[in-house]
Amino acid sequence: xxxxxxxxxxxxxxxxxxxxxxxxxxxxxxxxxxxxxxxxxxxxxxxxxxxxxxxxxxxxxxxxxxxxxxxxxxxxxxxxxxxxxxxxxxxxxxxxxxxxxxxxxxxxxxxxxxxxx
Amino acid sequence: xxxxxxxxxxxxxxxxxxxxxxxxxxxxxxxxxxxxxxxxxxxxxxxxxxxxxxxxxxxxxxxxxxxxxxxxxxxxxxxxxxxxxxxxxxxxxxxxxxxxxxxxxxxxxxxxxxx
Numbered sequence: 001x002x003x004x005x006x007x008x009x010x011x012x013x014x015x016x017x018x019x020x021x022x023x024x025x026x027x028x029x030x031x032x033x034x035x036x037x038x039x040x041x042x043x044x045x046x047x048x049x050x051x052x053x054x055x056x057x058x059x060x061x062x063x064x065x066x067x068x069x070x071x072x073x074x075x076x077x078x079x080x081x082x083x084x085x086x087x088x089x090x091x092x093x094x095x096x097x098x099x100x101x102x103x104x105x106x107x108x109x110x111x112x113x114x115x116x117x
Numbered sequence: 118x119x120x121x122x123x124x125x126x127x128x129x130x131x132x133x134x135x136x137x138x139x140x141x142x143x144x145x146x147x148x149x150x151x152x153x154x155x156x157x158x159x160x161x162x163x164x165x166x167x168x169x170x171x172x173x174x175x176x177x178x179x180x181x182x183x184x185x186x187x188x189x190x191x192x193x194x195x196x197x198x199x200x201x202x203x204x205x206x207x208x209x210x211x212x213x214x215x216x217x218x219x220x221x222x223x224x225x226x227x228x229x230x231x232x
Contacts, residue, residue, distance in 0.1 A: 036223075043123070043210050043223040044161075090160065104151065105212075105221065109160045 002027045004093045006108035013081045013115055021076040021111045023065075023091030032094035033074045034105065035065055037087045044090065050074060061085070081115045088112050120144055121213045123224035130201055131232055138196045138227045140211035146191035147213035151221070152184075155208040167194045201231040 003026045013019045025031055032051055036044040048059025055067045065076045076089060091108040120143040130136050140150055148169050153161040165186050166174040173186035183205075185197040194213075198205050210226045 041208075041226065041228060043121075043225040044212075045223070046220070104163065104166060106163075107160045110158075 002093050002095050002106050004033075004091045004106060004108040006089075006091055006111045008111050009109075010112045010114060013113070015083050015115050015117050016080050019078050019081040019085070019113065019115070021089050021091075021113060023074045023076065023108060024072050025074060025091075025093050026072065027093055031067075031074075033065075033067065034092040034094070035059065035063070035074075035076050036090045036092060036107075037061075038090065038110075039087050047076070047089075081113075083115045083117055086113055086115045121147075121211065121222045121224040123209075123211055123227050125227060126225060127228050127230075129230045129232065132202050133200055135197055135199045136201055136229060138198075138209055138211075138229070140194045140196070140213065140224050142192045142213040142215075142222070145213075145215050147194075147215070148191060149214040150188060150194040151212045151214075152186060152194075152196050153210045153212070155210060155226075157208075161210060164196075198229065201229070203231045205229065206231045 005024045034049045035047040037047055038044050047063050048057050050057050050067045058064045063078050065074055067074050089111050092105040095104045095106050122141045122143055124139045150167040152164045154164050155161050163176050164179045167186045167188040169188045169191050175181045188194040208226050208228050211224045212221045
């Protein structure tokens, strides 16, 4: 079964410092991995995805993620955090286990990022 | 980018009434839409997959008679919470599958509060 794990409920960083939000995955076959951000009482906004190709994926708002096959990880990173980055971040994997699941996503539990001024 | 609109954003209703939430793809046709439920401080739980012109596919444990899904056109799917009770209070989010590379686009969510 496909699954993703986000081991940290919350990540705290100071503005200007680099940030990392962790995600590990378990899939059969090649993984399709995604990161989304959610602000309070809002839907999800797409940040980036990994399908194939370069292991370092660049996305929206200065975020990037590194796909590491040997460690089955897809950690989200940003070189310099902003207070406005404070939000809930979800890692997701595409579920390929059922017929019409081509674009059905399985989400991790979410990690709350708090960037302090 | 593609836009998915949900309406209403907020709804408060009395216990026992039914509430309809709409999910519209504004600038693209969506043959498939997904409905999620999110509890406070928790992840998104997929409720059902909605396919245009056919019956929705519900995830295990989701009552199809309780959560009625209709996908009558390529731009509209509706979720109706029937005979709502306080435990149905939640944040409901839809997503629509775009036609180009199948990327998913999410609505802004609808917060339901049942008194």
